Amino acid sequence: MNTLLQLFTDFSLLSFVAFGGATALLPELHRVVVDQRQWMDATTFAHLYAIAQAAPGPNVLVVTLIGWQVAGLAGALTATLAMCLPMSVAVYLLFGHWERFKGARWQRAVQLGVAPLAVGLIFSGATLVGRSAGLGWAGWGFVFVVAAFAARARFHPLWCIAAGAALGLAGLV
Amino acid sequence: MSPDSRKTPPAVSLAALFFGFSKIGLSGFGGVLPFARYYLVDTCRWLSAEEFNQLLGLCQFLPGPNVVNLAVVVGRRHGGPAGACAAACGLLAGPMAVALLLALLYDAWGTLPQAQAMLRGVAAAGVGLLFATAFRMALAIRRKPAFLPFVALVFVAIALLRWPLPAVMLAGIALSGAVAYGLLRKGGE
Numbered sequence: 001m002n003t004l005l006q007l008f009t010d011f012s013l014l015s016f017v018a019f020g021g022a023t024a025l026l027p028e029l030h031r032v033v034v035d036q037r038q039w040m041d042a043t044t045f046a047h048l049y050a051i052a053q054a055a056p057g058p059n060v061l062v063v064t065l066i067g068w069q070v071a072g073l074a075g076a077l078t079a080t081l082a083m084c085l086p087m088s089v090a091v092y093l094l095f096g097h098w099e100r101f102k103g104a105r106w107q108r109a110v111q112l113g114v115a116p117l118a119v120g121l122i123f124s125g126a127t128l129v130g131r132s133a134g135l136g137w138a139g140w141g142f143v144f145v146v147a148a149f150a151a152r153a154r155f156h157p158l159w160c161i162a163a164g165a166a167l168g169l170a171g172l173v
Numbered sequence: 174m175s176p177d178s179r180k181t182p183p184a185v186s187l188a189a190l191f192f193g194f195s196k197i198g199l200s201g202f203g204g205v206l207p208f209a210r211y212y213l214v215d216t217c218r219w220l221s222a223e224e225f226n227q228l229l230g231l232c233q234f235l236p237g238p239n240v241v242n243l244a245v246v247v248g249r250r251h252g253g254p255a256g257a258c259a260a261a262c263g264l265l266a267g268p269m270a271v272a273l274l275l276a277l278l279y280d281a282w283g284t285l286p287q288a289q290a291m292l293r294g295v296a297a298a299g300v301g302l303l304f305a306t307a308f309r310m311a312l313a314i315r316r317k318p319a320f321l322p323f324v325a326l327v328f329v330a331i332a333l334l335r336w337p338l339p340a341v342m343l344a345g346i347a348l349s350g351a352v353a354y355g356l357l358r359k360g361g362e
Contacts, residue, residue, distance in 0.1 A: 013339070014338070014339075015236065015237050016236055016339075017236060017338055017339050017342040017343075018236040018237050018238070019236045019342065019346075020236075021237070021238050021239050022238055023204075023303070023306065025338070026303075027331045027332060027338070028331075028337070028338035031335055031337065031338070035335070046292075046293075046296045047279065047283065047289075047292045047296065048276075049296060049299055050292045050293075050295035050296035050299055051272065051275045051276065051279060051292070051295075052272060053202070053203055053295060053296075053298070053299040053302070054202075054275065054295055055202075055268060055271045055272040055275055056198070056199045056200065056201060056202050056205075056267075056268055056271060057198050057199065057201070057202075057205065057265075057267070057268020057269070057271070057272065058198060058204065058205050058238055058240045058241065058264065058265070058268065059203065059204050059238065060238040060240075060241060060265075061268055061269065061272045064269050064272055064273070065272055065273075065276055068273060068276045069276075073273070076269065076273060076276075080265065080269065083237070083238065084237065084238055084241045084261065084265070086237070087235050087236055087237025087238075087241075087242055088237070088241060088242060088245045088257070088261060090235055090237075091231060091232060091235055091237075091242040091245050091246055092245055092246070092249055092254075092257055094231065094235070095231070095246050095249060095250075098227075098230070098231040102227075102230060102231070105354065105357050105358070106350075106354065107234065108353070108357055109350045109351075109353040109354035109357055110234070110346060110350050110353075111233075111234055112317075112320075112349075112350075112353035112356070112357070113320075113323075113345075113346055113348075113349035113350035113351075113352065113353040113354075114346060114349070114350075115310065115313070115314050115320070116314055116320040116321065116323040116324045116327070116349060117323060117324075117327050117342065117345045117346070117349060118310065119307050119310045119311045119314065119324045119327075120323065120324040120325070120326070120327025120328045120331065121327060121331060121338075122303055122306055122307035122310065123304070123307045123324070123328050123332070124327065124328050124331040124332035125303060126300050126303035126304045126307060127328075127332045128332060129296060129299065129300050129303070130296075130297070130300040133292075133293050133296035133297060133300070134293065135293065135296075135297055135300075139293065139294075139297045140297075142294075142297050142298070142301065143297050143298075143300045143301040143304065144301070145301070146297070146298050146300075146301025146302060146304075146305070147301040147302075147304035147305045147308065148305075149305075150301060150302050150305035151304075151305040151308045151309055156202070157202045157203045157298075157302055158202050160298040160301060160302060161202070161295055161298045161299070163294075163298060164294035164295045164296070164297050164298030164299075165291045165294050165295050165298075166294070167294045167297075168290045168291040168292065168293050168294020168295065168297070169287060169290055169291045169294070171290060172294075173293060173294050173297050
């Protein structure tokens with residue numbers, strides 16, 4: 001029970017700074033879950049991220065899987081609810097007022113200002129997950145190839161994931 | 174949205190909202206936003222393209238999972254509080270079931286060396302996709318060089334120094350937002 005409560009408190013607080021969604025939150029999830037609470041080791045964290053990539057759905061699924069690893073089904077539901085509920089309530093209540101502050105200078109300033117922070121967070125998340133996964137030179141080489149391809153052309157991410165699984169099984173990354 | 178267009182959102186049954194958003198949730202890997210637009214605007218016609226952009230603007234302005242926020246506002250618009258719940262639950266139920274099935278497999282066989290090797294490869298692919306996302310987002314702001322130092326500062330604070338995000342985010346929004354506020358005053362945007 002204590003763990004569930006901790007999970008709920010930690011994750012609902014994090015949802016307030018999740019600008020850029022769950023993807024931008026990866027480094028902080030890693031810090032809280034691995035370093036601070038020591039609910040799992042870094043390798044498991046990287047594995048859960050990999051599993052979330054291999055399942056269809058919104059990016060918030062990695063939070064579901066972290067909850068599962070911490071406290072089973074109850075943990076999965078608690079973590080997901082904690083991450084989604086506060087801002088769902090906020091968006092529900094702000095829905096009718098958005099017209100009034102949309103386009104105001106402060107609103108555009110916040111939106112513009114948040115973008116570079118989200119970019120820095122996603123670079124950080126990629127670095128931390130890669131380090132946690134224990135990638136060697138070949139692994140980072142594969143990361144580079146995927147990044148170079150995916151940044152230029154929009155092709156289905158499942159191809160990258162399948163290639164990663166195959167190369168991993170073959171012992172190449 | 175003008176008062177006129179707000180008066181007449183088509184009523185949609187709770188089941189239609191639930192299953193509609195289930196379809197959206199299960200369609201995409203690594204984010205489902207493009208499918209949300211396709212389904213809501215082109216297939217179901219619950220929203221016009223303009224209305225979709227309006228609602229998405231609010232969802233992307235607030236923190237939290239954007240697509241979940243989008244489900245809440247679309248559900249509310251077409252079905253009130255129950256509609257908001259139905260849409261959000263529909264979006265998450267299917268993907269959560271699939272992810273938890275994979276988690277069961279991981280619990281059973283995750284310690285096998287083959288599983289570990291495969292997951293390392295998938296994680297590497299996921300990391301590559303993350304870098305690509307960050308790179309594309311960075312390209313979008315390259316015309317505003319005043320913001321680029323913030324990318325580097327956040328990386329140093331979060332990835333290298335491992336500072337807690339809430340403090341970094343609050344300071345970051347204050348500074349970066351102030352720069353943006355100044356640029357907007359000059360008519361830079």
